[in-house]
Amino acid sequence: MKICVFCSSSRNLPAIYPENIKDLAFRLGREGHSLVFGGFASGLMETAADGFAEAGSDIIGVIPETLVSPGRHLHKGCTQVIRTADLAERKQKMIEVADGLLTLPGGVGTLDEFFSTLSMIQAGELDKPVVLYDPAGFYEDLIRWFERAGGENFLVKPAADLFTLCRTAEEVVRAFAGKA
Numbered sequence: 001m002k003i004c005v006f007c008s009s010s011r012n013l014p015a016i017y018p019e020n021i022k023d024l025a026f027r028l029g030r031e032g033h034s035l036v037f038g039g040f041a042s043g044l045m046e047t048a049a050d051g052f053a054e055a056g057s058d059i060i061g062v063i064p065e066t067l068v069s070p071g072r073h074l075h076k077g078c079t080q081v082i083r084t085a086d087l088a089e090r091k092q093k094m095i096e097v098a099d100g101l102l103t104l105p106g107g108v109g110t111l112d113e114f115f116s117t118l119s120m121i122q123a124g125e126l127d128k129p130v131v132l133y134d135p136a137g138f139y140e141d142l143i144r145w146f147e148r149a150g151g152e153n154f155l156v157k158p159a160a161d162l163f164t165l166c167r168t169a170e171e172v173v174r175a176f177a178g179k180a
Helices: 016-030 043-054 087-097 107-124 140-151 170-173
Strands: 001-004 036-037 059-064 080-084 101-103 132-133 164-166
Touching: 001 087, 001 107, 016 036, 016 043, 016 170, 036 043, 043 059, 059 087, 059 132, 080 087, 087 107, 101 107, 107 132, 132 170, 164 170
Parallel strands: 001 036, 001 101, 036 059, 059 080, 101 132, 132 164
Antiparallel strands: none
């Protein structure tokens, strides 16, 4: 299965996140999955690509031309590169190419990508597994928001019908098991 990973490109994150993500990525790669990601060697994007590369997986980097600059480097493990005009096209291409979607800790861009997939599922435009990985309670406030939004009928579908919440790497591996 081609797993699209949405995550932070920020550097200098608390060590618990890169440690968890590299282990998870290696395990997913070892299970026969490949990676679709934002393409750059930065932050958790780089960490995830490193883990898949160590497992010998195919790695598809999707690069928006608007972000290409002298200070940004393509991850050395990319076995395929797809270039897009901008971030919106990159997000759409990543979703299109992937068989499943995995959201790791991240910021505004990561949440934009995650919520776009959920909106597409609610609209009946997407039928792919979506996993939210919550190491170290990173997404606890977001999970509470989903509980409240669902409880007060703001969601068309219950959160459990939109995505699978995983708190450990093993849960993520199981969520994608048998889909390689």
